[in-house]
Amino acid sequence: QVQLVESGGGLVQPGESLRLSCATSGFTFNWYAIGWFRLAPGEDREGIACIGGTLPSTHYADSVKGRFTISRDNAKNTVYLEMNDLKPEDSAIYYCAAHLEPVHVQGICLAGMEHWGKGTLVTVSS
Numbered sequence: 001q002v003q004l005v006e007s008g009g010g011l012v013q014p015g016e017s018l019r020l021s022c023a024t025s026g027f028t029f030n031w032y033a034i035g036w037f038r039l040a041p042g043e044d045r046e047g048i049a050c051i052g053g054t055l056p057s058t059h060y061a062d063s064v065k066g067r068f069t070i071s072r073d074n075a076k077n078t079v080y081l082e083m084n085d086l087k088p089e090d091s092a093i094y095y096c097a098a099h100l101e102p103v104h105v106q107g108i109c110l111a112g113m114e115h116w117g118k119g120t121l122v123t124v125s126s
Contacts, residue, residue, distance in 0.1 A: 002026040002115045004096045009120030012086055020081040020120060022096030027115075029077040030054060033099050035109050036070060036081045038092035039119075046092075049081055050109035052101065059106040064090075086124045093119040 008020040022034065035050035048061045049070035058070055069082040079096060097113035 002098065004098060004115060004117035006094060006096045006117045006120040009094060009122045011123045011125065013126050014087055014124055016086055016124075017082070017084045018086065018122060020083065020094055020096075020122075022079040022081075022117060024077045024079070024096075024098065027098065027100075029072075030074045031101055033101055033103050033105055033108055033113070034070075034072060034079040035097050035099070035113055036068075036079075037095045037097055037112070038090075038122075039095070040089075040092035043092075045112070047109035047112070050105050051079065052103075052105045054101055057105050059109045061109075083122075086122075088124050091123045091125070093121050095119045 003025045005023045030053045032053045037047050039045045048064045050059045051070045067085045072079045096117040098115045099108050099113035
């Protein structure tokens with residue numbers, strides 16, 4: 001079955017960096033768009049970075065543009081989220097998700113995807 005497992009979360013100070021990983025299995029990886037979403041207490045879920053499968057187009061939320069980078073390694077069935085210059089408002093549970101293509105990457109980043117991981121907690125605090 002489809003599995004997505006996030007890792008790499010933790011506690012960091014403002015201005016520091018983290019790299020999240022999403023290891024996947026159970027599906028043909030490059031047929032799927034993959035996205036990173038986050039959920040903070042009292043906030044709506046936010047699609048922050050998404051990447052296509054067959055065509056690696058990307059979409060970023062304005063809140064992370066220029067600081068976060070999504071990438072995928074099709075040989076390892078893994079997606080990464082490089083997060084730089086972290087801010088306290090980036091604190092959230094970060095989820096990896098997958099959606100079978102063809103899809104509009106920006107649209108699916110806003111709407112959500114069909115398969116989800118369990119999340120990894122990122123806390124940015126001094």
